[in-house]
Amino acid sequence: MPKRGAPPLDADLLQGTLDLLILQSLLLGPAHGHTIAHVIEHRSDEVLQVEHGSLYPALHRLQNRGWISSEWGSSENNRKARFYRLTAAGRKQLLRQTGRWEQLVAAVNRVLRPSRGRA
């Protein structure tokens, strides 16, 4: 549940954003889908709501591209769970996408600021 007054954003809104967030959250170590979703929400102070429904197809897609790998294991409380791990290719991809993301943010900011200044 979002704590702030601002409405939560759908992480899937921006094409490729979800992929980036997943890769980033796996940087710390292997995790299963549920954890990934909550890590993303938690780290964004729950501004970014991960739609769980689109999380799994995205994981599947990243795995098909060879950026993450998966294996079945036991979770903290001894439940069977599928753990995802960042591959070397995924690490490279993360760096590249982060760079591109920053460029995008900077560009958008450049566009937005002057208009704000006028207002």
Place this chain on the structure above:
Amino acid sequence: MIWKRFFKRRARREEAAAELEAHLEREAAENMERGMARDEAKRAAHIKLGNTTRILSEISEQDSFGGLETLWHDLRYGARMLVKQRGFALVSLITLALGVGANTAIFTVVDALLIRPLPFPNANRVVVAWERRMPDGERQNVTSPANFLQWQRENTVFERMAAIFNDSSILSGGDIPEQIATASVTPDFFSILGVNAAIGRVFVPGQDENATANPEAVLGFEVWQRHFASSATVLGTKITLDNKPYTVVGVMPRGFDFFIKQQSFSHKKPEIWVTMHFSAETRASHGRYLQTVGLLRPEVTPAQAQSAMIALASRIEAQDPASMKNWSVNLVPLRMQLTGDISGGLRLLLAAVGLVLLIACANVATLNLARASARRHEIAIRIALGASAKRVVRQVLTESCLLALMGGAAGLCLGCACLSLLKSIAPANLLPPESMSLDVHVFAFAAVVSIACGLLFGIIPAIDAVRVAPREPLQEGAGTVSAGKRRGFARQMLVTAEVAIALVLLTGASLLIRSFHRLTTVDPGFDPQNVLTAWVQFPNARYQKDEEKSQFFARLLDAIRALPGVRSASADGFLPFAGIIAATGVQVEGRPVLPISQLPTVDVSIVEPGFFETLGIPIISGRSFNRSEAFAASGSVVISQSMAQQLWPNESPIGKRVTIYMKRENKPSTVIGIVGDVKHAGLAGAVRPTAYWSYPELGFQFMSLVIRTQGDPRGLIPALRDTVLRVDRNQPIADVVPMETLLSMSVARTRFATRVMAAFASIAFLLAIVGIYGLVSYDVEQRTREIGIRMALGAQRTSLIGQMLKRGMGLAAVGVGLGITASLGLTRLLTSILYETRPNDPLIYLLDSMGLLALAFLAGYVAVRRISSIEPTAVLRRD
């Protein structure tokens, strides 16, 4: 890599399902930790995750090939849907099959006859050159050697020209002599068409001058097989035609034939071609008997050629007014010449085919529209359950494709069947013998049109349904009282149009049938039953003197009369319905003498004694020829009733004298009898005044035997052949056919066109009825609830049935009205081919409209009958 995933997709899907399950459990556990009740915790987890089916399908889509997997699912689903809706599927299939199949068959025929290039390399540059009688006489008249040679010498538009004379000759040298159709052609003939021999060579152009001494022959493929056992050694050998030797120089390829029927002396396709040479005497002859063809120079258009030739013709006319006064020239492109007399009929069929295709498309559209409305509910549910819009539309498209392809396949089968049916009922010589299989392009055309129609009308409503789904239709639920009024309008329009088109076809076919019936009940003027006819022609050289010819026929007829089963026998120069006729001017003695061109004309034939009695032509007054008149020209003439009325309207012609301009020296003949009129030129033709001489007056080289038999005339054929050979062992007979066959052959094309039109009209009729049935039954289905409510409120079943029927019949009536209006305009195009039938015959319109309405009523009634089984309580409880 994707392959591996593809083959493991089932395991991967299960894995993903397990993963989602684990996710749900974990989420629910967390929710419970936050203090939710177990059930609510689970529910919240589900809501948060979303539609698992959708997620799984999204995942497994990544593991499959593009749409292959989806396609397979859609196909299976589509097939199940079609099996479930058997009625819809079957009607669609039949509609498509009829629309595509019948159309393809007819298109194939039209294509083979009109569109496909002629099998001659130069075909597009070949024109037929006719003389034309000005101002409004025969437009396609044969020409004379003198005129042809002048055209050939002085024209500026043709590369070369050739003359053709279709003849009939006796091919001897085998066990029995054979009467065979031949053509004399000038040496340029084959090079004008651009064809070559399969074996040996064709005639060498420009060889005319020195080859007279050594006449050459080119054999057709079939006569080569039949008569010469396909032997290659036939080249260079001599064959005998009409007692004259010809050297065989070549054999034409299989399927080569060239025959222009217009004013041809022989009415059969030639099988042997021989070189034509003009003697010094014939070079100057103005007797008209030659057909001529020319090869246009490459840069010359037919129109330019026409005007250049007209200029040449007026020059010739000025030079030689005695022979050429009022004769001009008329060029006809070869294709037009060869297809001219049938293209009208074929265009008619093509138009009918187009209309049937329209109806088929309208039916497919109606069916799809009706079903689409029914499917709105289904689509809404599928979207509510998580199907993506793209996916739904795609599924509907697959289903429509499936149906369309099945329809196309059924159409292909039906088309093949139709084509062989067409071939079997088509009159001889109408269709090219072989090489006519269902045309791929043609099939593709019809298939694409109707399939596109099916897809279009299948997919538009689906898109429409997806747009409003899932909310609207589900809210409407089964509870709508009358749904989709807006969409119903398109269907009603289509069905109305269908009825109208069907009526147009129906009236067209009815008119043709009525006309054909009128035609076949025409009295030909004689009794054609149990009469055998045969063609006897002997070479000029055989019987030099007139007495010999007369004696030959007298001996032959006596021998035939002596055969068992023969009641009487005679012979005629020009048999009714056989095609050829000679006409000339006549001058009645004692009346003002007029130039030949202003005299009344009559047909002239020569007959053996007993001719009128044998054919059953009534002798109205006077007498017919006696036996002595069969041996020597007596100057007697028997005239037909119409000739008597034309020349002697107010007096008895018997004993009157009339000069018939048919010979070199014409003396007056005395009228000895009047006989009934005969429809010589065919049943549809007008009666023409006719004069009959006895045989010796003209002493033709050919006569047609007419033999009245006791039973089936075919039984006499072997005995007749033997008898002829016994009288002269070198004399064959040809065209041995019963008179009734000649009669029915003369109307064969009309019969063919009528039958095909009738078939089209039936198909159209059927489709329109199916359309009405579909419309009304869909209407009933849609309004089941409304009907239930009304009945619960006390409405009578019968009045409800009446109301529903009225809607259907209202549309049918509007369709009939439109149809009548359209028919009145369109059937006028039939005027030229109808025999004694007015295109706006009110009786036919009345009967056809009533018939269509009656069957529409029946179809509507069958559809509406379901109302009587509707239980109001059941309907109301259903929601």
